[in-house]
Amino acid sequence: MSTHYKHSDHFRKIAPAYQSLRITDEEPITYIVHQLKSLTAIKAADIGCGTGRYTQLLFRHLRDKIRFIYGIDYSGKMLGQFNRRFAEDGIRVPGTIKASAMCLPLSDESLNCIFTFNAVHHFALLEFLHETARILQDGGYLFVYTRLRNQNSRSVWGRFFPLFTSKETRLYEEDELKESIAKIPSLRLQKTRTFEFNRKSNLERLSYQAKSHHYSTFGLYSLSEFKRALNQFHDNLRDYFGDPNNIRWVDENILLILQKEG
Ligand SMILES: C[S@@+](CC[C@H](N)C(=O)[O-])C[C@H]1O[C@@H](n2cnc3c(N)ncnc32)[C@H](O)[C@@H]1O
Numbered sequence: 001m002s003t004h005y006k007h008s009d010h011f012r013k014i015a016p017a018y019q020s021l022r023i024t025d026e027e028p029i030t031y032i033v034h035q036l037k038s039l040t041a042i043k044a045a046d047i048g049c050g051t052g053r054y055t056q057l058l059f060r061h062l063r064d065k066i067r068f069i070y071g072i073d074y075s076g077k078m079l080g081q082f083n084r085r086f087a088e089d090g091i092r093v094p095g096t097i098k099a100s101a102m103c104l105p106l107s108d109e110s111l112n113c114i115f116t117f118n119a120v121h122h123f124a125l126l127e128f129l130h131e132t133a134r135i136l137q138d139g140g141y142l143f144v145y146t147r148l149r150n151q152n153s154r155s156v157w158g159r160f161f162p163l164f165t166s167k168e169t170r171l172y173e174e175d176e177l178k179e180s181i182a183k184i185p186s187l188r189l190q191k192t193r194t195f196e197f198n199r200k201s202n203l204e205r206l207s208y209q210a211k212s213h214h215y216s217t218f219g220l221y222s223l224s225e226f227k228r229a230l231n232q233f234h235d236n237l238r239d240y241f242g243d244p245n246n247i248r249w250v251d252e253n254i255l256l257i258l259q260k261e262g
Contacts, residue, residue, distance in 0.1 A: 010216045011050070015077035019051045019085070021214035027195055028117075028145050028255050029057040035191075035257060036062065036113070036141070043111045045070040045135075047101045047128075048119025052082035054145075056089060058115065071096045072104065102127035104135060112140040120146050121170040122216075125177070129184045138262035142187065143255060149173050151252035156199070156206065157215065159249070160236040162229040167220040177256060191257040196250050203237055203244035 014021070036042065042065045046055040049071035059066060071082050079096045099105050101116070101123040114132050116123075132142045147155075149171040157164045174192065181189050210230060213219055221229060241247050 010213065010219050011073075011075040012077045014213060014216075015051065015075065015081050017212055018078070018081065018214075019053050021209055021212050022053070023197075023199070023251075024053045024057070025195065025197055025253075026057060027197075028253070029054065029061055031193060031195075031255065032058070032115075032143055033061045035143075036065070039112065040065060042066045042113050043068055044113035044115065045072050045097075045104070045106065045111055047072045047104070047114060047116045047132075048122060049073050049082060049096075049117075050075075050078045050119070052085055054115070054117040055082070056085060059086075068095065070106070072099055072101070074098065074100050102131060104131050106135045108134050109137045111135050112137050114140070114142045115145075116143070117145045118147070120144050120177075121172060125172070125180045126183060129180060129187060132258075133184050133186045133260060136260040138260055140260045142258040142260075144177070144258070145253060145255045147171060147251075147253045151254065154249075155251055156201075156247065156249040157210075157217075160240065161210065161233045162236075163221065163225065164217060164229075168215075168217040174254065181256075181258060186260050186262070187258050188261050189256060190259050193255045193257075195253045195255065197252075198248070199251055200246065200248050202247060203234060206237070206247065207234065 042062055044066065046069060049055050050073060052071050055069060055071050059069065071079065073079050076098050079098055082096055097105060114136060120128070136142065150173060152158050152168055152171050153165045178189060181187055207230065210218055210233065218226060237247055238244060
């Protein structure tokens with residue numbers, strides 16, 4: 001069955017609207033900043049940086065410590081938005097690199113921090129972990145921020161949007177992430193931290209987000225499937241919440257902190 005459009009096109013098409021469609025949470029960044037308090041000079045990359053909403057937050061919080069931070073993504077359109085937004089913010093534009101997360105054009109042991117937000121499920125995980133292990137210096141950190149499959153299933157989309165959970169098979173569970181990490185001898189999982197965010201929205205906004213494909217998952221529906229699912233989503237929300245202007249749920253994410261050991 002054909003889907004709305006090819007998945008590889010998703011980030012190219014959504015780039016201009018991406019940031020206005022997604023919710024950006026500051027809490028994981030303040031947590032990361034705290035973890036990095038003893039590091040005085042940060043040499044970093046944000047892989048799958050997209051429009052740079054989290055790179056920008058890192059930059060704002062760690063400005064004095066950051067020697068450089070590369071925004072790396074395989075979508076030129078997302079990187080175009082990244083550069084625009086940094087320029088609008090009036091801050092020095094960090095370097096951007098158009099590259100695959102599985103083949104990073106960075107030297108061995110050249111960074112002490114690698115970040116990836118909401119992107120790891122798009123990567124070939126083991127290849128990505130091998131690349132980060134190659135590029136990190138001893139003692140360097142890899143921060144992986146993502147939502148797990150089970151967290152996705154408890155979101156407003158997982159609970160009320162038909163087929164959302166069964167279509168989204170790319171996300172990992174925590175034990176799957178841990179199994180892959182265990183296969184890379186030099187990477188140690190130091191900590192995991194779960195985040196919960198109380199959300200409130202309305203039917204109109206949620207419907208707009210889905211129609212705009214704010215999650216790439218929606219590109220995995222055929223047009224007719226999507227139309228049916230959206231109508232059912234409306235009915236499900238009305239039945240469950242009553243008031244279409246008072247839709248509440250909890251979003252969950254996980255942060256994994258890995259360290260390279262010599
Ligand atoms: C859901 S977006 C997240 C963007 C950003 N980190 C954020 O949280 O807003 C996923 C990003 O990963 C990028 N991406 C997907 N697969 C990739 C790959 N194999 N190599 C590099 N970037 C990739 C996409 O182009 C997109 O910008």
